[in-house]
Amino acid sequence: MNKELSHFLESRPDLKNFIRYNPIWYRYLTRDPSRISEIEQEAKRFYGKTLSQKLEKVNQNVQMVGMLLQFAEMMKD
Secondary structure, eight states, rough: OOOHHHHHHHHHHHHHHHHHOOOOHHHHHHGGGGGGGHHHHHHHHHHSSSSHHHHHHHHHHHHHHHHHHHHHHHHHH
């Protein structure tokens, strides 16, 4: 891995950690350092930071609050 890429990964601990969990990316980046944008996208999916994953999490939280409110209404009666 070249020095520039190594320094970039040092500045991005999330990507460095992702590579540790997915060591195949060492090979990909060593052969083609321009694939750094791909690893950023994969890391977002891995950590659940994509827009669709965030919306899904919000949706689940809203559903949970709704169920808690229904439960509270049932207990109140």
